[in-house]
Amino acid sequence: MTTITGAAQTIAGEYVRAWTSGDAEKALSLVADDVVCDAPSGRIEGIDGYRRFLAPFVGTLVKGEVLDVLGHDTRAVTVYSVDLPFVQNLHGAEYLTVTDGKISHVISVFDMSPMLKARAAQS
């Protein structure tokens, strides 16, 4: 059994451990200025938009846990579980492409329906 820890896997690990522990800015320091992210809510382009996506989410975290980080030198997937005020054990995954040492593309996958239900209950 051989496990190779490549550059993307290493950066993805630092990134996901940062934001799941509440440090959005440390996570964002690993993201490229021209990042493109495909999220359930739509496409986000650029680090400013990505900060507006990530930081409020991290701000609501009750608990974050990294379940795994798999990948190689150019691509990696993080698998995580989070508790939010209105949902527990919400699983998510991020498929990350790393270019020149920074995260350049993200496919962010999680179930938005608990957020939509909470928003509907508030309105």
Add this chain to the structure above:
Amino acid sequence: MTTITGAAQTIAGEYVRAWTSGDAEKALSLVADDVVCDAPSGRIEGIDGYRRFLAPFVGTLVKGEVLDVLGHDTRAVTVYSVDLPFVQNLHGAEYLTVTDGKISHVISVFDMSPMLKARAAQS
């Protein structure tokens, strides 16, 4: 740059290529009888329940595409994109544990909100 193709990664690749191309039974042949799956809709235990989860979803596929399969000998993640009658380019990920050559645990991550919206529109 070194990429290791481990047993779990190989089985995960066969599994996701099968179901995304419409062959749920071929995919299910790679899943353990006592599989446990944590899905957005809740926990599923056993192959019969997993078939009731996977087969109807595969039956509604308009298009399925495997974006990547990352992993090693015991764990792997599939990243996919599907078109369904009511949503296009829905991304998902499956975090798979392989034991004795079969998929024994699945964390299935995707956004359920398009399905819930479609269901609400029908009712």
